[in-house]
Amino acid sequence: MRPLDKPRFKRLLFVYSRRWRRRAIFVVGGLAVGGAAVALAIAADWAQKAFHHFIGNWPFGGLVVTPLGFGLIIYLTDRFFPNSGGSGIPQAIAARTLKDTAERAKLVSLRIAVGKILLTLMGLLVGASTGREGSTVQVGASVMFTLGRFSRRHQPGLILAGAAAGVAAAFNTPLAGIVFAIEEMSRSFEVRASGLIIGTIIAAGLTSLAFLGNYTYFGSSDAVLPMGFNWIAVVACGVVGGLLGGLFSRVLILFAFGLPGRAGTWIKAHPVFFAAACGFAVALCGLLSGSTVYGTGYEQARAALHDTGALSVFYAPLKLIATALSSISGIPGGIFSPSLSVGAGIGADMARLFSATPIGALVLLGMVSYFSGVVQAPITAFVIVSEMTDNHSLLVPLMLAALIAQGASRLVCKEGVYHALARKFIPPPSS
Incomplete structure (x- = not known):
């Protein structure tokens, strides 16, 4: 039996280790996104209950707390966490479109993820009519981008996977996460990255299931629409x-x-x-x-x-x-x-x-x-x-x-x- 050529062996080892490293980034990222989504969901529920308790005791308190809270949040957003305002989904879409890593980092980064979570919770705590799911998308994209910062070749795929995992984990809707990635985030489907994106969604979904159980967001509905x-x-x-x-x-x-x-x-x-x-x-x-x-x-x-x-x-x-x-x-x-x-x-x-x-x-x-x-x-x-x-x-x-x-x-x-x-x-x- 002819011995394996050492240079060829080293090349194969490098290629396969690089592939597994890439896959590990997607899986670990999915677990991290799922954990962030669960934490944000639990904290968001607490923030809303706290505000409703406050309004229940002081019905006119919102006329003071809500405007002051909005003003403070905008100040903190502009001063410390620029580009974290609004839904967060437009930022994730734009980050995937941009070619320059430095420009992407202005829209999705660990700093923005932290600010997004804190400021979204502050908004709910003062009565804003907002949701946490768009925020989870930007957080997911930021987490994946941070993990793959040194893998520039795959940054668009990582951002796409993080955003899709954010939707899946936020609602416990893995299929919707995939569809959201295809129709809204990319408006196309990258066949080579599809397995990795699905793997990220699975990891995020399993994390959500581990902490919150297999729930249906709005509860099961058996409503039908008769013909005619x-x-x-x-x-x-x-x-x-x-x-x-x-x-x-x-x-x-x-x-x-x-x-x-x-x-x-x-x-x-x-x-x-x-x-x-x-x-x-x-x-x-x-x-x-x-x-x-x-x-x-x-x-x-x-x-x-x-x-x-x-x-x-x-x-x-x-x-x-x-x-x-x-x-x-x-x-x-x-x-x-x-x-x-x-x-x-x-x-x-x-x-x-x-x-x-x-x-x-x-x-x-x-x-x-x-x-x-x-x-x-x-x-x-x-x-x-x-x-x-x-x-x-x-x-x-x-x-x-x-x-x-x-x-x-x-x-x-x-x-x-x-x-x-x-x-x-x-x-x-x-x-």
Whole structure:
């Protein structure tokens, strides 16, 4: 038997060790992202309960605490954690697009991950109408980018995997994490990296399962939509949800790139005062809604879905306004959960028009329609809602509603909010 050539053996050893090192980065990163998502979920629940306890004792306290909190958060964001404001998903999309490592580090880094977590929790602690899921996406992208900092060749794949793992771990929805990576983060699928991305999502999901158990985010729903007249509700929810989602996106994009005239100049020069004004307006929405529009909106959406609590006819518009105000203020926090909650309110309002249609089905249609209208990613919308509610009976109506909503949204806003906002973080090409 001929002895193995030593130089060739060394080359093979180097190649295989490099491959396993790369795989280890994805797996270890997935575990880290899952741990961060669990920690943020637990802390976010505590922050919301603390604020609701405060409001329960001092109903008008939000008029003081919320604007002061918004102003302080914006000051800390601009001073210590730049580029950590808002949802975080546009930053992750932009970071994946950029070619320069230093430019990417301005959008996804360990420093930003820490700031994102702390400031998102602060927002929920003072009553912001924000979610933690968008924040988890930027945190996941930051963790993976940090772990693979010296593997420049694979940075886009690492960022993509971290963002997808963030969605999967935040909602316990591994399939939605994959779809989100394909449709929203990359709008394409890198076949060579697909196994590693799935491996990262599995690692993050297992970490979440280990700490939180095998839960369904909104609880299991067995709602169905009988054939016939009830299907008119699919079209109605799709049109209304899509138009309102597009309007919401257009407002966010308009403020993100600056209002024209003196108003825009003043906002740019006084971001802390503008954030405080937004916080005061959010507190007013809280008073008008009976304190239901604060936070992620999870409890309200779950109650509407399972018909355990009636939502006011004003819940959806007030929650939409409170979420828009929280977002345009610039404080860190996502729009994922609040959007689903607004959609649940739209579905509950539709039940007043379609009294013969099961309310659970209308709530799910409202969720999908409004969320699809905001992000204009219909596949992600119906997959994540069906997976979050363990409902497979409504897949076809949810698909149809998502597509109708996307079309209606484009009448108002030409592009989904995440990709439109991502352009803000991409420097213009040098001439």
